[in-house]
Amino acid sequence: MRSGFIGVIGKANAGKSTLINVLVGEKISIVSPKPQTTRDAVLGILTREDYQLVFVDTPGIYRSRTYLTDLMMKTTETAAKGVDLIMFVHDGHAGVDESDVALMKKYLALGIPMIVAYTKTDIMPRENIPADVKKLYDAGIECDVFPVSARKGTNVKKLIAALAARMPEGDKVIAEDIVSDKSEKFMLGEIMREKILLKFDKEVPHGVAVVINSFTRGENGVYDVNLDIVCEKPSHKAILIGKRGAAIKEASSFARKDMEKFLGGKVFLTTYVKVKEDWRDRPGLVKDYGYEPKKD
Ligand SMILES: Nc1nc2c(ncn2[C@@H]2O[C@H](COP(=O)(O)OP(=O)(O)OP(=O)(O)O)[C@@H](O)[C@H]2O)c(=O)[nH]1
Ligand SMILES: [Mg+2]
Numbered sequence: 570m571r572s573g574f575i576g577v578i579g580k581a582n583a584g585k586s587t588l589i590n591v592l593v594g595e596k597i598s599i600v601s602p603k604p605q606t607t608r609d610a611v612l613g614i615l616t617r618e619d620y621q622l623v624f625v626d627t628p629g630i631y632r633s634r635t636y637l638t639d640l641m642m643k644t645t646e647t648a649a650k651g652v653d654l655i656m657f658v659h660d661g662h663a664g665v666d667e668s669d670v671a672l673m674k675k676y677l678a679l680g681i682p683m684i685v686a687y688t689k690t691d692i693m694p695r696e697n698i699p700a701d702v703k704k705l706y707d708a709g710i711e712c713d714v715f716p717v718s719a720r721k722g723t724n725v726k727k728l729i730a731a732l733a734a735r736m737p738e739g740d741k742v743i744a745e746d747i748v749s750d751k752s753e754k755f756m757l758g759e760i761m762r763e764k765i766l767l768k769f770d771k772e773v774p775h776g777v778a779v780v781i782n783s784f785t786r787g788e789n790g791v792y793d794v795n796l797d798i799v800c801e802k803p804s805h806k807a808i809l810i811g812k813r814g815a816a817i818k819e820a821s822s823f824a825r826k827d828m829e830k831f832l833g834g835k836v837f838l839t840t841y842v843k844v845k846e847d848w849r850d851r852p853g854l855v856k857d858y859g860y861e862p863k864k865d
Contacts, residue, residue: 570618570619570620570621570738570739570740570741571619571620571621571733571734571736571737571738571739572620572621572622572623572736572737572739572740572741572742573621573622573623573652573653573654573736573737573739573742574623574625574651574652574653574654574742575622575623575624575625575652575653575654575655575656575732576625576627576648576649576651576652576654576655576656576681577589577624577625577626577627577656577658578627578630578645578648578649578655578656578657578658578676579629579630579657579658579659579660579672580604580629580630580631580659580660580669580672581604581605581606581628581629581630581631582602582603582604582606582629582660583629583658583659583660583688584658584660584688584689584719585607585626585627585629585658586598586599586600586606586607586611586626587600587688587719587720588658588686588688588717588719589613589624589626590613590719591719591722591725592613592615592622592624592725592728592729592732593613593614593615593624593748594615594748595613595748595749596831597611597612597613597626597748597749597751598611598613598626598759599759599760599762599763599766600763601763601766601767601774602767603766603774603775604629604631605628605629605631605638605641605775606629606763606766607626607627607628607629608628608637608641608860609628609641609644609859609860610625610626610627610628610644610645610647610648610863611625611626611749611750611751612624612625612626612743612749612750612751613626613748613749614743614747614748614749614750615729615748616741616743616746617733619733620733620736621736621741621742621743622729622732622733622736623742623743624656625648625652627644627645627648627649628641628642628644628645629645630642630645630672635849635850636849636850636851636852636855637849637850637855637860638849640855640860640861640862641860643862643863644863647863648863649676649679649681650679650681652681653681653682653735653736653737654681654682654683654684654732654735654736655676655679655681655682655683655684656683656684656685656686656732657672657673657676657683657684657685657686658685658686658688659673659685659686659687659688660688660689661687661688661689661690661693661697661698661701661716662689662690662692662693663689664697664701665701665704665705670705670708670709670710673685673705673710674709674710677710677711677712682712682735683712684712684713684714684715684731684732684735685705685710685712685713685714685715686715686717686728687701687702687714687715687716687717688716688717688718688719689718689719689720690716690717690718690721690723690724691718691720691721691723692720698716702714702716713731715727715728715731753784753831753832754781754784755859756831757781757784757794757796757828757831758779758780758781758796758859759779760824760827760828760831761779761796761798761820761821761824761840762774762777762778762779763824763827764820764821764823764824764827765777765779765798765809765820767820767823768816768819768820768823769808769809769816769820772805773800773805773808773809776800776801776802776805776848776849777798777799777800777805777809778798778799778848778858778859779796779797779798779799780796780797780799780857780858780859781794781795781796782795782796782797783795786834790834790835791834791835791836791837792828792832792834792835792836792837793836793837793839794828794836794837794838794839795838795839796838796839796840796841797840797841797842797843798817798840798841798842798843799843799844799845799848799858800842800843800844800845801844801845801846801847801848801849802844802846802847803844805844806842806843806844809842810842817840817842821838821840824838824840825838
């Protein structure tokens with residue numbers, strides 16, 4: 570059997586979480602069209618008879634402006650170091666420029682085996698693919714490049730086989746039969762955050778943390794989820810709530826439907842919007858909301 574950890578690294582919004590969800594075959598990490606969707610390292614585990622691939626989803630690389638984003642970038646750096654292989658995810662449809670090459674070289678320099686997953690091939694001209702791959706090789710990126718589309722599933726099986734072949738020989742690294750290391754509570758908060766990322770623009774969703782106050786199941790089988798949506802300014806609170814509560818009602822309704830799918834049962838969801846001024850720059854609050862510095 571082959572098994573090991575795969576650090577999934579790349580620029581923000583490259584498509585890392587989407588690709589992991591497709592590779593694992595279940596939604597373990599939230600996805601949105603906005604950068605900085607993933608805030609914490611999330612494990613996605615694919616176990617088959619002859620291999621186990623443990624993907625480490627990481628916050629995408631992006632300019633850091635707050636204590637929270639500093640912490641996210643540290644999470645990514647730490648995750649990249651303790652793995653058997655780095656899968657660098659590149660958004661093919663965005664083209665290849667010097668910053669991409671520089672970033673790939675930075676991770677190649679760690680001395681850990683690396684491959685490039687060149688994704689989103691479904692929304693770009695096919696002829697750009699070999700041209701970009703050549704560009705990477707000419708620039709000195711000495712590792713295999715796999716063009717894939719997470720959305721269409723193109724070459725996903727080939728990618729899995731290539732990843733499995735690159736894992737060290739050994740027993741499963743995660744003993745239990747699980748697909749993620751995160752709790753149901755974590756996922757419920759992430760589902761709410763995903764709907765907020767999808768519905769609200771600019772800084773509003775980036776300044777949101779979701780805190781699950783309680784999560785219980787009644788005798789009738791209905792799940793009761795009570796959560797706070799914490800934002801960083803009173804003006805953001807007004808936007809989140811919307812006219813007569815319409816905005817938060819809509820986001821909550823989408824979240825509830827996804828929570829029901831995830832838990833496999835009816836959900837009664839209660840949401841409150843709260844303000845904690847500039848919480849993203851307050852280490853104590855950042856920790857309270859579940860984001861902890863990672864140790865090397
Ligand atoms: N067309 C197309 N879109 C994709 C594909 N993969 C991801 N996307 C879209 O790209 C956007 C970003 O996807 P994510 O998976 O959240 O990207 P990420 O790299 O995890 O982003 P961060 O967590 O912010 O670093 C979303 O709108 C996805 O739907 C793909 O293969 N094809
Ligand atoms: Mg992500």
